[in-house]
Each structure stands twice: as structure tokens, then as C-alpha cells.
Amino acid sequence: MLTERQLFILQILIDDYIRTAEAVGSRTISKRKEVTFSSATIRNELADLEDMGYIEKTHSSSGRVPSEKGYRFYVDNLLSPPVLSNNDVKDIHSLFAEKMVEVEKVIQQSAKILSELTQYTSIILGPEVFETKLRQVQIIPLSKETAVVILVADSGHVENQTITIPPSVSMSDIEKVVNIMNERLKDIPLVSLKSTMMQEMATVLKKHIENYNQVNTMLDNLFLYTNAEKVYYGGKTNILAQPEFKDVEKVRLLLNTFEQDDLMYNILRPEKKGIEVRIGQENDLEAMQECSIITADYFIEGKRMGSLALLGPTRMEYHRSMSLLGFLANDLTSTLTERYRSFKHW
Amino acid sequence: MLTERQLFILQILIDDYIRTAEAVGSRTISKRKEVTFSSATIRNELADLEDMGYIEKTHSSSGRVPSEKGYRFYVDNLLSPPVLSNNDVKDIHSLFAEKMVEVEKVIQQSAKILSELTQYTSIILGPEVFETKLRQVQIIPLSKETAVVILVADSGHVENQTITIPPSVSMSDIEKVVNIMNERLKDIPLVSLKSTMMQEMATVLKKHIENYNQVNTMLDNLFLYTNAEKVYYGGKTNILAQPEFKDVEKVRLLLNTFEQDDLMYNILRPEKKGIEVRIGQENDLEAMQECSIITADYFIEGKRMGSLALLGPTRMEYHRSMSLLGFLANDLTSTLTERYRSFKHW
DNA sequence: TGTTAGCACTCTGTTTCCTTGAGTGCTAAA
DNA sequence: TTTAGCACTCAAGGAAACAGAGTGCTAACA
Structure with a gap:
């Protein structure tokens, strides 16, 4: 157990290291005016803290640096409750002040402001399609063999996909299919569109359509990708300014990871509720071993829709970042919920 | 004028430097078996070439390195006609072999293969909407105050935008507007949609619609962004592996430039026809002073639709890159033209 | 018994000096 | 005109020296 003074x-020490990125020695600490005891005393305490694994030396005669265990303890026990500066609050509120109609824009702006306020990289997982439902399907022919399928969700989200039409399928068949789809699939969650279509529509289609088999293979490629959430970034290159990324090889590794949506996707699914912090090796990805990720969820009517994240060095400003993220998540939740209500009760 | 031997x-020298990224000395050259004269002779010639500005020293007793003027000369006069290895041809053809329906996919794949074959960064300017024409407009209501506007172009491209509907505008008004749009705007190029709508539709709208003014302001924000071409990348981080980008600050600068579509957009509009090479300072952007960009256009039915580009260090493999780019541009042109024909004559 | 002053020791980073090697330019001979 | 030879230059790399920041330990102190 840690004594008052060790705490x-x-x-x-951690505060100082976060600010300066330099190993902290006993004298540096003793020079602070809140500190009444001598550097020798501090040296003894530091030795104990090191034994317990909260801090480490970079070499035998260096100052101390927080270990991951140290950061973990700091985040879990040493942070005061979140407070934001008035400026930050103002900046965030000004974002939601202008009524943006498109969810996509709102999210992009959120990513931007997060990265600007923190100088870290922000990552946002787009709203889960999980709960958004189909409003309407349309098929618009382009040529003899091709057509565009357009899905409109109740959230205003639009998906489109070009398909090839087998020669044996006639225009009137397609019209029939679309009509049936709009009847049967309306208000089905996008994510289960494919399975519902295959189950529920099969019998109806068979009855009304001649070339059932051809139509079926045509529909087979449809609605496949609709459940992929989109990943948005803000300040992708901010994190390169951190001294941790002096080495270009690390930069390459990190940026390559950014390009792989599926990896990022996994990172952003928090395991706990609320604001979660993953420090250093707690992240599985090799490229992020020296980084920390803070995530927070946002909701629509109580249902989790996606998450916000900030990626910084392990030496990141946890307190401010967490406050900021929590605050923005709240604002996003209420903005989106409000929008959604106006759609739903219509 | 340069002598045979100087050429x-x-x-x-340039071939060697491109291969090794190391300054080339007189002995290195003389050791080549095609070279019959001594290193002393070469030293004299090198001195002359330096006086003429084709090569430079990195310090007073170093080997020589091509200057930008040297590269320019090399590209303009020393390259043999484009030839591709069988492997490259095969790789590119296999790309176009599988029938991809969506233009977007074709382009993304092209970017990918270009970057993989060269280990440089590829950039593709999406097809100009310039010539694509409107096929259909749809407005789908989402709530009392909002709706999605969907444009389908004859190329299969879909644009959508959420709009707010003023309370005074009724649903039947909107239906009327859409009908008029589909009558009057069909086959209008997307790029001139806005202006055509404002001119041609004004009178008609006034006649049929009560709240002409409100409808007008509603339409005012519409169709604004449709003429922005999209920029696609392949191997964004490839170029970081080049020794020219050891310095993270340069990396940051370059990647930031990538994020700014308008800058990239300008770079990719070639001034000449055919394959264009811009070397080092010939690029205006600070971030690309040590890079060269090779661009080539692709066409649909003879009309320029966009361009392909490869970004590498000034020390890049010009010959192979140019061959590759030219070849891919041709293939892209014919593939797209074919697709377009099948749409048009339908 | 906890705290502190003092001191020897350790390690890093920087500077300085030296050496090596690749390369040049010039001169004089072939 | 070409080439061999030679003196000279510079960058890169390594060894040595030094300064500075920091530690751990001991002994004295309150």
C-alpha cells in the first residue's frame, strides 16, 4: 500500500513527465514549492516506488519515468473529477450550435474539434447501423445489364450499389421485386436486411416472379457490406509531432494500421461502459505499444451507436483528454438522440 | 551541346544513382565493363557536366549526384521508349479481367496495383463529373423537416444530400418540384446542374408552386459539391520508406498535404497531353520539393476524365514508372469507354 | 526512527581529436 | 587527347575527455 507521501x-512525477517528456529526478521534485522534504528523502521514496513497479529508470543513473503500471494507477486513482476549461466548453458548444443536418458532417466536425483541442489524433466509429432501419429501396436502371440499388435508412443514411442484371430478368420483374422489398423490408434493421430478405421474401418471390433463380443470384450479392461502420479521423498526423515518433519506421507502422479499417474497428469497441483508457501494451496492436487510447461511447435513445477515441502517447494528458471526450460524447448523444426523435415520431 | 561520351x-551516372541512392564517383563508373576509358578521363567529363549544371557534388570531394536539370535532361532525352516486363503486363491485365461494375472500385484497384508494382505512392483523380449527366432525381422524406435528395448519374454514380424543408413547404409541393426537375434536368451534366436549375426552372416553378421563395431557398444549398472530383490513394505510406524521408518533419508536411484535397487536386491537373513528369522544384508544393510526380490522363470517348499519378523521390525509376502509368492509363481508358458505351446506347 | 547532508559513483551526451577512405583537381608524361 | 600519379579535401566513424544530471549509501542529526 502506498503512503500519503508516496502518492x-x-x-x-507523472504530471511533470507528461508535461516535459523528460525523466524526472529527485532534485526536480524537491524544487517544487509544494514539496517540503529534501531530495534525499525523495530518493528513498522513489526507490520504493520503483520496487513496487510504478516507475522505472531509463538507465542506472537516470531520473525516473512512469511505468505502465504507474500510468494505470494514475488514471485509476490520482485523477480529480473531470473539469473542462471554459474555452473548451465554448469550442465544443459552438460546434453543435450550427444545425448540421447530416450525421456524417456532425461526426466529421467532432473528430476535427477533438484533434484540434488536444493535438492528438481522434478516431470516431460511425453510428452503428445496428439500429437504423430501412425506409425505402429503389432500383434505377442504368443500362441493359446494370442498375443502381439505393437504400435509404430512417437516419437519412444512403447506401448504393451497382448490380448486374441477368439478361433473362425483365424490367417488370425488377419492379415487382422492388415493390415486394418495400412492403416486406420496411423498418427492418439494415444489419439484418440480408437474412430477412432471404428468409421472408423467398416464398413471396417464388409466387410472383418467373425467373426466381436468376433473380435470387442477382440479389445474392446485395446488402453485404451494409453493416460495416465507418471510421473517421481527425488530425491524423498530429501524433507524429510527439517525440515518441521520431523514428519513421514507427510512423509507417502506425499509419499503415490506420489504413486497415478492420483493425481500428476492433480497437474502438470498448469493453466497459463509460470512459475507458487503454495504456501501452494493453493495446494489442504492435504499432500502438507506446500509445494510449481513450474511448467513450455515444448513444441514441440509450442504445450504443459508436465510439469516440483519442490516440496519444502513453505520456498523454489523461485528465484533460478524458474530460473532453466525456463531454463531447454527451453532447453528441443528446444531439443525435434529438435528431432521431424527430425522425421517429413522424 | 553534349558529346556522345558525355551523354x-x-x-x-543517373541510372546508378537511381539504383543506389549514393553519390557516384569516377571510379565506380570506370569499373563498369561497358566503359573503356579511365577514371581520370571520366573525372574530366564529370567536371564539364557539372559546369553545365547536369550534376552536382554534395561536398567538395564527393562523388556526383544528378541535379534537377540532369533529371530533366534524362527524362527528356535519355529514356528509351516505354517497355513493360511481362509480369507487369500480366498484373495489370488481371486487374481488368474481373468485371467490376463500379467505377469507384476499378479506380481503387488501379491505385492499389500501381503502388504495389512501384513501391511509390499512387494518386488518382476520380472521373470528372464534367461529362456525366443526370439520370434521375429523387427526394425521400425523413421527417417533418428533413429529406434526402438523391441524384443518380448516367455513369451509375450516386450523390445524396440531406436537406431541411421549411415548414411552409408542403409535401405535394416537393413532389411537384421533383417532377419538374426530372423533366427539365434529365441529361444535364452534373456540373452545370445548379446553374441550369436556377435559370431554366425559375419560371416553371413560379407558375406551379405557391411558396416559390421558400422552395427556392431550400434548393439554394443543393447541388453545390457535385463537381468536386474525388482523390484516391494507393500505398500512402510507401514513400516514407525512401531515404529522402528519414526526417519525420518532412513526413508530417507531406501527409498533411495529402489531407488537403484542393492542393492535391491542383497538382494532378496536368498541363500537357500525355505523360507528364514534374521534377523536384517544378512542383509548387513545399512538401514535395524532393519528389517527382508523373501524371497521365485517362479518357472516356476521347474526353479527359481524370488522371493517374505516381509520387516518388526525385531519384525515382522514371522509365519503369512512366511505362507503367501509360499502360494503365490506356487500359483504364478503354475499360471505361466500353462501360460508358454500354450505358449510353441503351 | 525518520530525515537529511555529503560524497563517491554511474551513465549519457557532447565535444574534440584522429584516422580512414572515397573522391577530386591538377600536372606532366605518353 | 588520354592517362598515371599525386596532393588535397571532406565526411564518417571511433576513441578519449569532460560536463552534468542523477543515484545510492553512509553517517550525522532531531
Whole structure:
């Protein structure tokens, strides 16, 4: 168990290291005016903290640096409740002040402002299609063999896909199919569109359509990708300014990871509720071993829709970042919920 | 004017430097078996070539490195006609072999293969909407105040935008507007949609619609962004592997430039026909002073639709890159033209 | 018994000096 | 005109020296 004084010293050390990115020595700490005891005393305490694994040396005669265990302890026990500066609050509110109609825009703007306020990289997982439902399907012919299928969701989201029409399928067949779809699939969640279509429509289609088999193979490629959430970034290159990324090889690794949506996708699914912090090796990805990720969820009517994240060095400003993220998540939740209500009760 | 031998030496020097990224000395050149004269002779020639500005020293006793003027000369005069290896041809053809329906996919795949074959970064400017024409407009209501506007172009491209509907505008008004649009705007190029709508439809609308003014302001925000071409990338991080980008600050600058579509957009509009090479400072952008860009256009039925580009260090493999780019541009042109024909004559 | 001053020791980073090697330019001979 | 030879230059790399920040330990102190 840590003594009062050890807590105090650990806190000062981590705060200092976060600010300066330089190993902190006993003298640096003792020079602070809140500190009344001598550097020798601090040295003893530091040795104990090191034994317990909260801090480490970079070499035998260096100052101390927080270990991952140290950061973990700091985040879990040493942070005061979230507070935001008035400026930050103002910046965020000004974002939601202008009524943006498109969800996509709102999210893009959120990513932008997060990265600007923190100088880290922000990542946002787009709203889960999970709960958005189909409003309407349309098929618009382009040529003899091709047509565009357009899905409109109740959230205003539009998906489209070009398909090839087998020669044996006639225009009137397609019209019939679309009509049946709009009857049967309306208000079905996008994510289960494919399975519902296959189950529920099969019998109806068979009855009304001649070339059932051809139509079926045509529909087979449809609605496949609709459940992929989109990943948005803000300040992708911000994190390169951190001294942790002096080495171009690390930069390459990280940026390559950014390009792989599926990896990012996994990282952004938080395991707990609320604001979650993953520090250093707690992230599985090799490219992010020296990074921390803070995630928070946003909701629509109580249902989780996606998440916001900030990616910084393990030495990141946890307190401010967490406050900011929590605040923005709340604002996003209420903005989106409001929008959604106006759609739903219509 | 350069002598036969000077040409010969310059060619060897640049080829060598492109391969090794190391300054080339007189002995290195003389050791080549095609070279019959001594290193002393070469030293004299190198001095002359330096006086003429084709090569430079990195310091007073170093080997020589091509200058930008040297590269320019090399590209303009020393390259043999484009030839591709069988492997490259095969790789590219296999790309176009599988019938991809969506233009977007074709282009993304092209970007990918270009970057994989060259290990540089490829950039593709999406097909100009310039010539694509409106096939159909649809408005689908989402709530009392909002609706999605969907444009389908004859190329299969779909644009959508959420709009707010003023309370005074009724549903039947909107239906009327859409009908008029589909009558009057069909086959209008997307790029001139806005202006055509404002001119041609004004009178008709006034006649049929009560709240002409409200409808008008509603339409005012519409169709604004449709003429922005999209920029696609392949191997964004490839170029970071080049020794020219050891410095993270340069990396940051370059990647930031990538994020700014308008800048990239300008770079990719070639001034000449055919394959264009811009070397080092010939690029205006600060971030690309040590890079070269090779661009080529692709066409649909003879009309320029967009361009392909490869971004590498000034020390890039010009010959292979240019061959590859030209070849892919041709293939893309014919593939797209074919697709377009099948739409048009329908 | 906890705290502190003092001191020897350790390690990093920087500077300085030296050496090596690749390369040049010039001169004089072939 | 070409080439061999030679003096000279510069960058890169390594060894040595030094300064500075920091530690751990001991002994004295309150």
C-alpha cells in the first residue's frame, strides 16, 4: 500500500513527465514549492516506488519515468473529477450550435474539434447501423445489364450499389421485386436486411416472379457490406509531432494500421461502459505499444451507436483528454438522440 | 551541346544513382565493363557536366549526384521508349479481367496495383463529373423537416444530400418540384446542374408552386459539391520508406498535404497531353520539393476524365514508372469507354 | 526512527581529436 | 587527347575527455 507521501510524489512525477517528456529526478521534485522534504528523502521514496513497479529508470543513473503500471494507477486513482476549461466548453458548444443536418458532417466536425483541442489524433466509429432501419429501396436502371440499388435508412443514411442484371430478368420483374422489398423490408434493421430478405421474401418471390433463380443470384450479392461502420479521423498526423515518433519506421507502422479499417474497428469497441483508457501494451496492436487510447461511447435513445477515441502517447494528458471526450460524447448523444426523435415520431 | 561520351556517362551516372541512392564517383563508373576509358578521363567529363549544371557534388570531394536539370535532361532525352516486363503486363491485365461494375472500385484497384508494382505512392483523380449527366432525381422524406435528395448519374454514380424543408413547404409541393426537375434536368451534366436549375426552372416553378421563395431557398444549398472530383490513394505510406524521408518533419508536411484535397487536386491537373513528369522544384508544393510526380490522363470517348499519378523521390525509376502509368492509363481508358458505351446506347 | 547532508559513483551526451577512405583537381608524361 | 600519379579535401566513424544530471549509501542529526 502506498503512503500519503508516496502518492503525492508519484502524482508530481507523472504530471511533470507528461508535461516535459523528460525523466524526472529527485532534485526536480524537491524544487517544487509544494514539496517540503529534501531530495534525499525523495530518493528513498522513489526507490520504493520503483520496487513496487510504478516507475522505472531509463538507465542506472537516470531520473525516473512512469511505468505502465504507474500510468494505470494514475488514471485509476490520482485523477480529480473531470473539469473542462471554459474555452473548451465554448469550442465544443459552438460546434453543435450550427444545425448540421447530416450525421456524417456532425461526426466529421467532432473528430476535427477533438484533434484540434488536444493535438492528438481522434478516431470516431460511425453510428452503428445496428439500429437504423430501412425506409425505402429503389432500383434505377442504368443500362441493359446494370442498375443502381439505393437504400435509404430512417437516419437519412444512403447506401448504393451497382448490380448486374441477368439478361433473362425483365424490367417488370425488377419492379415487382422492388415493390415486394418495400412492403416486406420496411423498418427492418439494415444489419439484418440480408437474412430477412432471404428468409421472408423467398416464398413471396417464388409466387410472383418467373425467373426466381436468376433473380435470387442477382440479389445474392446485395446488402453485404451494409453493416460495416465507418471510421473517421481527425488530425491524423498530429501524433507524429510527439517525440515518441521520431523514428519513421514507427510512423509507417502506425499509419499503415490506420489504413486497415478492420483493425481500428476492433480497437474502438470498448469493453466497459463509460470512459475507458487503454495504456501501452494493453493495446494489442504492435504499432500502438507506446500509445494510449481513450474511448467513450455515444448513444441514441440509450442504445450504443459508436465510439469516440483519442490516440496519444502513453505520456498523454489523461485528465484533460478524458474530460473532453466525456463531454463531447454527451453532447453528441443528446444531439443525435434529438435528431432521431424527430425522425421517429413522424 | 553534349558529346556522345558525355551523354553516355550522364546516363550511367543517373541510372546508378537511381539504383543506389549514393553519390557516384569516377571510379565506380570506370569499373563498369561497358566503359573503356579511365577514371581520370571520366573525372574530366564529370567536371564539364557539372559546369553545365547536369550534376552536382554534395561536398567538395564527393562523388556526383544528378541535379534537377540532369533529371530533366534524362527524362527528356535519355529514356528509351516505354517497355513493360511481362509480369507487369500480366498484373495489370488481371486487374481488368474481373468485371467490376463500379467505377469507384476499378479506380481503387488501379491505385492499389500501381503502388504495389512501384513501391511509390499512387494518386488518382476520380472521373470528372464534367461529362456525366443526370439520370434521375429523387427526394425521400425523413421527417417533418428533413429529406434526402438523391441524384443518380448516367455513369451509375450516386450523390445524396440531406436537406431541411421549411415548414411552409408542403409535401405535394416537393413532389411537384421533383417532377419538374426530372423533366427539365434529365441529361444535364452534373456540373452545370445548379446553374441550369436556377435559370431554366425559375419560371416553371413560379407558375406551379405557391411558396416559390421558400422552395427556392431550400434548393439554394443543393447541388453545390457535385463537381468536386474525388482523390484516391494507393500505398500512402510507401514513400516514407525512401531515404529522402528519414526526417519525420518532412513526413508530417507531406501527409498533411495529402489531407488537403484542393492542393492535391491542383497538382494532378496536368498541363500537357500525355505523360507528364514534374521534377523536384517544378512542383509548387513545399512538401514535395524532393519528389517527382508523373501524371497521365485517362479518357472516356476521347474526353479527359481524370488522371493517374505516381509520387516518388526525385531519384525515382522514371522509365519503369512512366511505362507503367501509360499502360494503365490506356487500359483504364478503354475499360471505361466500353462501360460508358454500354450505358449510353441503351 | 525518520530525515537529511555529503560524497563517491554511474551513465549519457557532447565535444574534440584522429584516422580512414572515397573522391577530386591538377600536372606532366605518353 | 588520354592517362598515371599525386596532393588535397571532406565526411564518417571511433576513441578519449569532460560536463552534468542523477543515484545510492553512509553517517550525522532531531
